[in-house]
Amino acid sequence: MRPTLSQNKTTPAHRTGSHRPAVEATIQAHRVKPVAEEPDYDVVTFDCYGTLIDWETGIGEAFHEALTGVERKTVSAKKLVALSDEEERRVEKEKPYKSYREVQSLAVKTIARKIDWSHPDPDILSEALPRWKPFPDTNPSLKRLAKSYTLGILSNVDNDLLAATLTHFTVPFEIIITAEQVRSYKPRPAHFRAARRVIGTNQWLHVAGSLYHDIEPATKLAISTIWVNRNKQKPVPSALRRTAKKVRNLTELANRLQG
Numbered sequence: 001m002r003p004t005l006s007q008n009k010t011t012p013a014h015r016t017g018s019h020r021p022a023v024e025a026t027i028q029a030h031r032v033k034p035v036a037e038e039p040d041y042d043v044v045t046f047d048c049y050g051t052l053i054d055w056e057t058g059i060g061e062a063f064h065e066a067l068t069g070v071e072r073k074t075v076s077a078k079k080l081v082a083l084s085d086e087e088e089r090r091v092e093k094e095k096p097y098k099s100y101r102e103v104q105s106l107a108v109k110t111i112a113r114k115i116d117w118s119h120p121d122p123d124i125l126s127e128a129l130p131r132w133k134p135f136p137d138t139n140p141s142l143k144r145l146a147k148s149y150t151l152g153i154l155s156n157v158d159n160d161l162l163a164a165t166l167t168h169f170t171v172p173f174e175i176i177i178t179a180e181q182v183r184s185y186k187p188r189p190a191h192f193r194a195a196r197r198v199i200g201t202n203q204w205l206h207v208a209g210s211l212y213h214d215i216e217p218a219t220k221l222a223i224s225t226i227w228v229n230r231n232k233q234k235p236v237p238s239a240l241r242r243t244a245k246k247v248r249n250l251t252e253l254a255n256r257l258q259g
Contacts, residue, residue, distance in 0.1 A: 038257055039224065043199050044145055045152035045175060047186075047208035049132070051228055052142075052153075052250075053165060056081045058132030059125065066124045067117070075115050083111045084125070089212075092156065092185035100158045100179055101126045129157075130164030135230070139170045141250035144258060146171040152198075154191040154206070155179070156213065175199070187217040196223075207253060215244055226253060 049055040060077030067075070087107035091098065098106070105122035112120035145151065152175025155162055159180045166173070175198055177191045184190035192206070208214030209228045218225045227246040247253045 038205075039203055041149060041205045041224070041257070042202040043152060043175065043204045044149045044257070045154050045195060045204065045206045047206075047210060047214045048153050048155040048157065048162065048165060049129075051207065051209040052134055052138045053132050053168070054135050055132060058128060059084050062124045062128035065128075066121055080111065080115075083114060084108075087111060097183045100156065100161060103185075104129075126161065129161055132165070134168050135250070137250045141254040142169060142171045144254045148258065150174050152176065152195065154186070154195055154214075156185045156191075186213040189217055189221060192218055192221050192223060196221075205257075207250075211244070219244070226256075228253065 046052055056077075059081050063075075063080045064077065084107055087110045088103055091103045091106045101123075104125040108120055108122045108124060111117075142151065151171065151173050153162070153173050154177045156179045157165075159178050162176070162178055175195060177194045179185050179191075182190035182194050186192075196204075203224075205224045205226065206214060206218045207226050207228060208218075209230060211227060215225045215227045225244065227244045228249065229246050230249060232248075247256060
């Protein structure tokens with residue numbers, strides 16, 4: 001039987017932290033215990049875009065569609081994805097807090113200047129995001145994991161954008177923490193602290209494709225992590241990165257957790 005968190009089901013419309021009381025999480029004691037070398041986790045949370053959702057393909061296609069017929073449309077998808085990631089990180093660090101729609105809009109405007117795009121549509125990414133699809137291994141793996149764990153999402157996104165994305169998944173997520181809820185972006189710790197208030201003392205694993213946004217900050221907060229290295233990245237070595245647990249995809253994750 002899949003574990004449940006008592007009275008803690010959250011949706012993107014709910015607030016966390018000071019906006020709602022902390023909830024003491026309890027796990028049903030009779031759940032099926034997976035046979036694996038990993039600790040006996042109760043809760044598995046995920047980053048969404050880049051871990052569950054193929055955001056690189058989504059970003060590349062959004063720019064390609066917008067740039068079709070434009071002189072500089074030959075800019076590679078890989079370059080546009082890298083620029084998008086770079087600019088979003090920059091804007092997300094700024095204060096005061098901006099909605100993710102605004103973050104994406106400002107990123108598109110800066111990218112347009114860098115590639116000499118005269119008349120960009122600043123909303124191309126936020127309009128395209130609800131259509132971005134899960135990786136092929138996402139739903140089959142989530143279905144397996146949902147039988148043994150309470151699942152959650154910690155995402156740098158607006159509530160309504162994530163709500164649209166949730167329609168692509170075939171299992172429910174009982175814990176949802178968004179940037180809009182906590183008024184902050186990972187790698188700042190607000191997402192993780194909000195999730196900890198819900199999860200309480202139960203055993204928690206966080207799974208993500210980004211070392212920068214998720215694995216490093218979560219590890220510093222003593223949260224167990226697994227890095228999904230889909231693109232076979234070779235990041236600059238550090239003590240934390242050398243010791244990070246990693247898998248190549250979510251199928252491998254499910255195999256690892258369920259034995």
